[in-house]
Amino acid sequence: MxxxxxxxxxxxxxxxxxxxxxxxxxxxxxxxxxxxxxxxxxxxxxxxxxxxxxxxxxxxxxxxxxxxxxxxxxxxxxxxxxxxxxxxxxxxxxxxxxxxxxxxxxxxxxxxxxxxxxxxxxxxxxxxxxxxxxxxxxxxxxxxxxxxxxxxxxxxxxxxxxxxxxxxxxxxxTADADTVYRATYRRMAERNTEYFDWYPRDRQVLGEIVAHLAHTEEHLPGGRPLTVPLVQMLGQFLGGNTRVHSLHHVLEGAFIDTPGGRRLSDSFLAAVAEQADRTTNPLYALLHESIYAQGSATNWSAERILEEFPAFSPTATAPLLTGEMVYRWYFQDDAALRPLEETARVLAEHDGWEPLxxxxxxxxxxxxxxxxxxxxxxxxxxxxxxxxxxxxxxxxxxxxxxxxxxxxxxxxxxxxxxxxxxxxxxx
Structure with a gap:
């Protein structure tokens, strides 16, 4: 009808x-x-x-x-x-x-x-x-x-x-997921450099956020603990044409003075939550790597290839921002994805994907x-x-x-x- x-x-x-x-x-x-x-x-x-x-x-x-x-x-x-x-x-x-x-x-x-x-x-x-x-x-x-x-x-x-x-x-x-993600990390590194050349102060702010989270617990509006990898998801702005410049507006208002000291602002926390939320599109996380899979398992390709690009490691002093990568921790950290963690593992290990x-x-x-x-x-x-x-x-x-x-x-x-x-x- x-x-x-x-x-x-x-x-x-x-x-x-x-x-x-x-x-x-x-x-x-x-x-x-x-x-x-x-x-x-x-x-x-x-x-x-x-x-x-x-x-x-x-x-x-x-x-x-x-x-x-x-x-x-x-x-x-x-x-x-x-x-x-x-x-x-x-x-x-x-x-x-x-x-x-x-x-x-x-x-x-x-x-x-x-x-x-x-x-x-x-x-x-x-x-x-x-x-x-x-x-x-x-x-x-x-x-x-x-x-x-x-x-x-x-x-x-x-x-x-x-x-x-x-x-x-x-x-x-013909490229497998590993080849695609190597290219993606290289492109993202270049885009990070371009962005921080435009806004040098933002690189310092990012380092301050990482240092702040090392000793201060912060939570997103829904109660989810804020981690450095979640902050790195702000890199999704970098894929935008004009949207990339909106990232500066997020970072310039990252901190606020409170009676309890300097904290991350509600506006910053809300911006991270918006980028990190997979409630309305869980299939993105579940199937993203499979779109590159033909005949072999992806085995968490983006996470494995990350090891070849240490500047993106969340343990770096001011780690580079990530983009459309999917990691196992998504399914441990996100309430909308947590019930699907085992399903995601089975899909990552699936080696029977048909040619596309x-x-x-x-x-x-x-x-x-x-x-x-x-x-x-x-x-x-x-x-x-x-x-x-x-x-x-x-x-x-x-x-x-x-x-x-x-x-x-x-x-x-x-x-x-x-x-x-x-x-x-x-x-």
Whole structure:
């Protein structure tokens, strides 16, 4: 059953699809996948427009909940009907979190269930939805992890695709998790240097915070003890285009004088809590390393590779800030993840991951693909992305140093328009 609303210049229709948990067993267990259709009221007949499927970043992130047409969506709505897909386990789809996963049974059963939540299953969900909506072909727009899903889509069902647009999401087709994290740590170290060159005083403040925590107990607003690794998670700001400068506002107000002496301020503690919270997207922590896994276990890759980069060690005097890495302590420290600690261990040790990409099919690809590769992207390495671009047929790349990983959050309309035009160019 679908429900339609019209407000602030857009039509929205909510769709719920009953799909197989395992597409190899279509008669087996079913899950619900939610998607929201968006179109502009400026079109007399939105039903006549071609479709654009948006593949969200993540893993484990729900699609945007637009209250009006802005940014890339406003630009896309000039040409397309947009389908915002809540990838399985997220948003309005059947949930997968600390509350629902125990229904599966023990940790092994939960982990087995979650092996069906990677890009290959997401793409097969999309294919089932496309067929259910009676769409012959559609275009896709993949941001970050959505670009990973795009490469899987091009591997599995290229005949369903009119064109593909990718921003900050050309995954390596062959690199294992260790290779990816080595590149990530190097990029993050460079970004730390860049940031602290802009704001030298912030490096001193970070050292003061680390020294303060060595002798003073602090707690986040929900009561969670503050640790140095939690402070390091502020490095997620560094992946931003303009958002990076918001980190300075956090650090400049880190301390406050109180009757009990100098303490970390409530505003600082709230900022750390916001970056550290995985309550709404636990799949990010559970499945993040698996998006790089093909045929072998990841075995907590980011944590192991950390040993090769001692400047990121929490025992350093002023440790570098981390980014999109996942560590075992997440599942010991975070109340939203703690019940899933054993499930996370089983997933980290799982060595039966299926291939996500078909290099031969991608090399012969004829679907027009236009991809933005961000030179200084700290999360999707430029060199690995360009290697992938060279291995995929009919791909055009716009390499730019103007934006970072979340560029579409700042200049989404321009970026989308440029890539759409590139995808329409004759090869």
């Amino acid at each position: 679908s429900t339609t609303h019209t407000f602030r210049g857009m039509n929205t229709t909510e769709h719920h699809f009953e799909l197989p948990l395992d597409h190899a067993r279509p008669a087996g267990e079913k899950i619900t996948v939610f998607a929201r259709e968006i179109s502009s009221t400026k079109h007399e007949d939105p039903a006549a427009l071609p479709w654009l499927l948006f593949l969200q970043g993540g893993p484990g992130g729900k699609c945007p909940r637009p209250a009006s047409l802005t940014g890339w969506m406003a630009e896309a709505a000039k040409t397309f009907r947009i389908l915002l897909l809540d990838q399985r386990g997220t948003g309005g789809s059947t949930p997968a979190n600390r509350q629902s996963l125990p229904l599966r049974g023990d940790a092994a059963a939960q982990a087995t269930y979650l092996t069906h939540f990677r890009a290959d299953s997401i793409v097969r969900d999309a294919e089932a939805i496309r067929e259910a909506l009676g769409i012959a072909k559609w275009s896709t727009f993949g941001q970050s992890y959505g670009g990973f899903c795009t490469l899987t889509y091009l591997s599995i069902a290229p005949e369903a695709l009119e064109r593909c647009i990718v921003t900050g999401g050309l995954a390596s087709l 990409y078909d290099p031969a099919v991608l090399a012969a690809n004829t679907v027009p693909v236009a991809a933005a590769v961000y030179v200084h992207d700290v999360y999707v390495d430029r060199e690995l992305s360009l290697h992938t671009a060279a291995a995929v047929g009919n791909m055009r790349v716009w390499e730019t140093d103007e934006f970072h990983h979340d560029g579409i959050g700042d200049e989404g309309a321009m970026i989308f328009a440029k890539l759409l035009e590139m995808s329409n160019e004759e090869r």
